[in-house]
Amino acid sequence: MRIKVAIAGYGNLGRGVEAAVKRSEDMELVALFSRRDPASIKTCTGVPVYKMEQALEMRDQIDVLILCGGSANDLPEQTPAMAAHFNVIDSFDTHAKIPAHFEKVDEASKKAGKISIISVGWDPGMFSLNRLYGQAILPHGKDYTFWGRGVSQGHSDAIRRIEGVRDARQYTIPLEEALQKVRAGENPDLSIREKHTRECFVVAEEGADLARIEREIVTMPNYFADYDTTVHFISQEELDRDHKGIPHGGMVFRSGTTGLEDAHHHIIEYRLQLDSNPEFTASVLVAYARAAYRLNQRGEKGCKTVLDIAPADLHPADGAALRASLL
């Protein structure tokens, strides 16, 4: 009996989940739900497409529903609504709003006797896990999180909203000097500017004032003003050719000491180099969908996060096989 998975939302993340379920031998993809007209959607695997409202009718045919909408507009409503009927997974990533989101989803899942796992992905997600493991093992120490080199969609969008900009792609880049200090155990205090730089590739409208656009970017509050930012103007052809991908990644460090006199220093580093941010995030979602199914089968209910899930529940093999091969 394979785990029956369905997807709600068919953007980059939904397509990533479609591919990740396809390669999970213990799972099958049974349905895709979209707000768009199903007839207009061409899937990569031929999975049947339905309108979002039809999901409830298929409740009995779905073990886990993976929600692939956005954190700004879709998930705040969709996750609690779907959690009232399904085991659900989402990648809600508005860090400050996670506690409130958790409460709403938890209530819905408990009432329904289902499991939900929210904020799954790599940050929040695998990075959160590594912050937790690091703090638990080395209570005397410091955390560092770096992002990149990778594409920030939010920063790319912010540039696109500037007058005279046709298209843009922004890369977040960790500073090598800062990484070296952390890896050397120096426990530096790092300002925002000392941790990351920002590099922007911008396609301007014909005749636009490039100097003004550059100035508006590098002085933009919150997004760029606190960073050293580089702006390159390129053609649409160059952007499409050289900056089509959505790579990302980063590192989580825990740098701490042990011993009654703090004599020994230790550094834990967790590093991701991702060719495709949405496909990697999707792969994490699918692993946690397996866990959601298993927890629900064991009679558990309510909302969980990656912090609450035992690692063994993510892996298709059983406990004895894992102990024999991984320990």
Add this chain to the structure above:
Amino acid sequence: MRIKVAIAGYGNLGRGVEAAVKRSEDMELVALFSRRDPASIKTCTGVPVYKMEQALEMRDQIDVLILCGGSANDLPEQTPAMAAHFNVIDSFDTHAKIPAHFEKVDEASKKAGKISIISVGWDPGMFSLNRLYGQAILPHGKDYTFWGRGVSQGHSDAIRRIEGVRDARQYTIPLEEALQKVRAGENPDLSIREKHTRECFVVAEEGADLARIEREIVTMPNYFADYDTTVHFISQEELDRDHKGIPHGGMVFRSGTTGLEDAHHHIIEYRLQLDSNPEFTASVLVAYARAAYRLNQRGEKGCKTVLDIAPADLHPADGAALRASLL
């Protein structure tokens, strides 16, 4: 109410646990048990010392007993024996014997209604966890584990058994070229010789045949014959001055692809740089002691490994605080 922890065995690992419990605000160290005469033991924190046989009399005063003996001679008997009376943690690290050890300990713990967590540390332990997470997230991929730069006690002991050797210290060193290939996503097939080199610092007896000692080291089956090994003869003073520490570490990689056509490549790297192998291992043991206590409080019983423990159970903060600060 702090968690009452006791230690069985007072070598490097036991001293590391003593220090790690001391800095865990939710724990207190209530007893140390040793096979040696308690009067002969001077602890670092003043914790009361008892004979090993007295442990059972103190059953009601101990929430978790951390077993700090060796995997070769102590733990195979001691963990099942103590699991019949206590929640226990051990660092059993004879990889091939873990499944059999698990079965014996599981039976004892279940009968006693207690929790045991075995094979805790960094390998087995945190490295096992990272192999599991990597496989679960990227099912199409390869695992790589590298060790070092660090001291291998087993290899150092093997050198000390050679005639004419007074003392020795062996370092395991990962090959930079191999690491670069893995980090570049080349998914290389690596022979034993291509992954690690071994560097030996040897103190010879006066008048010993150095050429013979070196030959016996580099040709020693299992330990050195499959590696490129370097031997340095130094004085006891130099060994004591420059090679007193017990550093170790290493990396676990998962290198895999996503997408229906495997178009995107991802690399997950987990890296440890440890000044003190026993103190870091001890810190992991203490975090899992917290989890053992909590699981037992919730009525669970039986043997677990790091693969079975939800990350949140390792951290002193509660779920709401973790969600607010770590996700």
